[in-house]
Structures are given as structure tokens and as C-alpha cells.
Amino acid sequence: KSLFSIIRLIPELVKIIKKENIEIVHARSRIPAWIAYFACKKTNIPFITTCHGYYKKHPFSYVMGLAKLVIAPSNSIAYHMYKDFRTPLEKIRIVPRGLDLEKFKFIPCEEKKNPPYCVGMLGRITPLKGHSYFLRAMAEVVKEIPDLKILIVGSAPKEKYKEDLEILAKRLGLGDITEFIPPVKDISSIMAKLNVLVLSSIQPEAFGRVIIEAQASGVPVVATRIGGALDIIEDKKTGLLVLPFDVQGMANSIIKILKDKDLATTLSKNAYEKVKKNYTLKNFAESTLKVYEEAISNFKILLIKLSALGDVILFTPTLKLIRKNFASNYKISVLVGEETKEVLLNCPYIDELIVYDFKGKDKGLKGIIRLACSLKERNFDILVDFQNNYRSHILGFLAGIPLRYGFNRKAGFFLNRRVPYSNMDRGPLEHQGRILNILGVEFREEELELWPTKEDELYIDEFLNSHWLSSHTSLVGINIGASSKWQTKFWPPQYILKLSQLLSKENLRVVLTGTEKDYFLATELIEKISGIKPINACGKTTINQLICLIKRCKVYISADSAPLHIACAVKTPCIAIFGPTDPKSHLTLRGNVILLYKNLACSPCYKKTCRTKKCMYEIDPKEVFEAVERILK
Secondary structure, three states: OOOOHHHHHHHHHHHHHHHHHOOEEEEEHHHHHHHHHHHHHHHOEEEEEEOOOOOOOHHHHHHHHOEEEEEEEOHHHHHHHHHHHHHHHHHHEEOOOOOOOOOOOOOOOHOOOOOOOEEEEEEOHHHHHOHHHHHHHHHHHHOOOEEEEEEEOOOOOHHHOOOOHHHHHHHOOOOOOEEEEOOOOHHHHHOOOOOEEEEEEOOOOOOOOHHHHHHHHHOEEEEEEEHHHHOOOEEOEEEEEEEEOOOHHHHHHHHHHOHHHHHHHHHHHHHHHHHHHHHHHHHHHHHHHHHHHHHHEEEEEEEEEEHHHHHHHOOOOHHHHHHOOOOOOOEEEEEEEHHHHHHHOOOOOEEEEEEEEEOOOOOOHHHHHHHHHHHHHOOEEEEOOOOOHHHHHHHHHHHHOEEEEEEEEEOOOHHHEEEEEEOOOOOHHHHHHHHHHHHOOOOOOOOOOOOOOOHHHHHHHHHHOOEEEEEEEEEEEEOOOOOOOOOOOHOOHHHHHHHHHHHHHHHHHOOOOOOHHHHHHHHHHHHHHHOOOOOOOOOOOOOOHHHHHHHHHOEEEOOOOHHHHHHHHHOEEEEEEOOOOOOHHOOOOEEEEEEEEEOOOOOOOOOOOOOOOHHHHHOOOHHHHHHHHHHHH
């Protein structure tokens, strides 16, 4: 039990895992658990632990909760691991211990020869077992039932404590009727002698195997109301429960069983039926195998995409590819920002949507830690970080996710499966495909997809009807805004005004889209237009309603922004106006798309502010109008 031994044995275990094609490593105590934990990290093998006791709240013990799945023999141990070691409840599986019924003979209470009655305790002779309280209780029992024999069976790690108990028994007048017996292999021979088994523990025990051994033998049990005994014994049905340290209560319960043969018979028969149903070796083995099967067949994947709306839309083909390549036993969750969650609400390729409100409740370092703790409780096996920034890398690391994939950029050292990062010299979908490749997913371009509801479509129908849009009028959409952080992406308002007038003269109805912040600008533009007035839809739709509106357009015109990607996704012919950003890296040219881009000497500059904005001013409204005519023809 040394740090040197742990370090030395990790590579040895790695060799065994590889040589024998090990699929699961199951550790049942802390030293082996540390060795297994690091070996499994190196080999990517599911790691399981079984917690057999109440571990001290010490860093050395935390390894028992770091497994993919944690087996606890009782609810009491499960709660101990959750409360003291922060083991997520989703990891914990309760597998009670079992016994071989063939090794125990059930002897009905009425068939046992008595008096003298025999009351016993079995287990290590240590203070936590409460032997002194048992002896004091027996001193009260003997006053009511003098014809008694007391058996205390078990090893004594500290001989002095056993000697103290022998002295106590003599002082209580129990010396002649109390027998201390060393550990025996044939427990059934001891059980055959007992009329009552007592478990007087003053501290919680992991399970209490001696209880089910007694019940398998037909011996009624009196136990203290703590620890694993609460799982096994249903008070007054399969045994009697008393409070710890309650000497008189324990004595009364023992007396009750010894005097009331009907009660003793009922308790023993009910308990035996429960043992046969729940606590056999077969049940124990089958339950453990189910945990093994779950560990190697059920996996949870977390995908992180905290980007702006347009990037999340461009992420939808990737979701489809991942769903196609990972079977139904993989649960796929996606972490997105509050502002973009609506896009994926109805996505058929994911099982769970987790929302990160980094401007609200998840703001700052405390928010990251709180969210990381929440992710940790979900017990993910794989993280695929498509965001690749400091925040996302740190989140995955703090969440304790074993496999973390992503680009090696910024805080990439928090990942353990990295792809070298290069600038966006490829299309947006192909760029994501580089991460898919290390997941074993072959990249191929899929169509963008969006999933608005029928309610969203009905809303747009009513909205357009309220603006007297006739069925034979062609609708042309113009997105007048872009991200507020990118002033350089905005096409000049006077150009939008001129284009709207040109379209109006051709009997084309214009609808202006944008956010609430764009509403007043749209109103000003509309007031200046003579003839057919455009429809002002700025700030009047949700994301999914905007999808339905863009779908109704014959042509849609937009700078580099989310609505442009929406148009591509719903196959609305569109005109993409690009200036400071590179269309090769941010535009998917699937479908009917006309790109207007002046490749100036300074392009693409990726500047968010610019004195001249020449790249956008050189795209003339007449040029856009001619592109609209080409599409309509």
C-alpha cells in the first residue's frame, strides 16, 4: 500500500488489458481502484467500482466514485457516496450481496428445542458493532427469561476490547451464560442454535450479510435502525428494528420474539421469502452482469456548440452524421446557448438539449463551475467540443468527462483527443468534419436542416394575411441587420432603401427581417418608400417563425448572418452579400445561391469596425436587383 506500488503497477495493468482484450475493469477496494482508474484512462476501458464500506472522507477515497458506474450494496452506501464524495446519482447502481441458499438450512422456529433460548451476535468484535449495548440489553432480557444462552461469534482485532467485554459480561451477571466463539467457516451450524440474532451496530454498516444468513436459516433478527439493515429488514414484517444505543428497546424486542412464537414464526417465514427473492447468489451475479452490460453498451455523448445562431444552423448536418454513426445505445446531448436553443428544440438527431445561459444564471466563473457540476452528474462518456474556446474546454475538463475531443487551440490542453487547428481554409461543414474524423465518423456534406412546427407556419400565415399579401404576389425578403458585434457586415441602409424601391416597381412585395433593434430602422426605410410598402417583420418572429417566413420568400437577400443560413437550409433561393468575412469559410453553396463579394486587397479582413466599409459599399443595389431578376427568371 504505497504510492510507488500504485505507479509501478499501472503500466503492468495496461499490458494485461491490451494482451487479454479486457472489456471491463472492476475494482473492489481503493488501492486497486487507483491502479485501475489510471490504467483505464490510458486504454479507454470502462471502469467500475464496488463500495463495500463507509470510507473516510479523504482524497484517497474519492477514486471509488470516479468510475463510470459505482456499485453500492445498499441505499445507505449509495447515499454515503453521493453525500460525502459527490458521486452523481446517475452513476450509482445498487446491487445487494447474495448468499448460496443451499449452504443454509431453514429451520422453522417451532422445531427448535428450547429452553434454553439462544441469542447471538456474529461479526468482528469491534466497538462499532455495539457489543456492550447488546450485553446490557441481555441483562434486561435475562430478568424476564432466565433460561438463556448468549453466543458472541467473531474475531477480535484488538484483544483488549474483547477482554473488556468479558469483564462486562461478568459484571452484568452474564458470565456463566455468555460464550465467546472464534470465527467459524460453517455459519449455518451457529445459526441452527440461535433463536434470535441481534445486530446492535452503533454506526451504519454497508449491508449486513449476517442478517440474510440468519433469515435464510429461519432465525428472527433484531437490528438497529441504521445502515444496510434498513434495506433488508421491514420492521415488524421481516424483523424488528430498534434505535442505536436503545438498550431497553433492544431488550423488549428480543423478549417479544422469545415469548411470542407466532410472531417469531411470521417474521422468519416472511424474511425467508424475501431472501429467496432478493438476496441469492444468482440475483447478485445477474445484477452485477447487468451493470457490466450497461457499462459496455450504453454511452453518453455531449456535443458543445455555444456559438451564435448561424453557427448552430451550420452544425445541423454534423448532428445528423453523428446520429447515423452512433447506434441507439448512445445517448446524444447537446449544450447550446440560451439564445440559440430554439433551433434544436425539435431536432430528431439528439436525445437531450442542455442550455447554457452565460449572460444570466451561468455567468462568470461561478456559473461555469455550477454548470460543470451539473454536467458531471449526468455521467457523460464522451465530449466532442465543436466550440473550441476556453470556456468549452474548461467545462469538459471540470465535468470529468473521460474522452474529450476537439481542436488543439487556446485551452486545448484540457482535451485528451486533439486535432491540430488550422484557420478556416475550408467550408464550414468540412471544418467540423476534421473533428468527426477522429471520432471515426467519415465526413460527407449533408443538407442543412431545420425543424419548425405547424404552429410556427400558422403564425406566419396569419402574419402575412394581416399585411394583405395576396397569393399571387411574390415575396422578397431582405435581412437588414447582422450581428451587433460586426458593424462591418451591415449593408448600407440607403442601399436597402434603393433596392426596396426597385423591387416595389416590379410589383414584388418586400419583407424586411431583423431583430427588435432593427425595427425602428425598418420603419424609417418603409416611410421613405413610395408605392407598395414593405412588410416590417423585424423583432416580430421567433427563430422558428422566421424560418417559416423565409421559406415563403421567392428570394432572400442577406449579409453574412444566421438568416442567410436559414435560407440555405429551407432551400429558398438567396443572394449572399459578403464583405469582411471569407465566404469560402462561412457559406455553404448548396442550392440556388448567388454570392456577391468584392475580393478587395484587404479582403477578408475580419475586422469588426472599419472607417470606409468599402467592401460592402461596392456592392451596388442595381447589382443585387439584377441578381434577384436572374433568380426569378
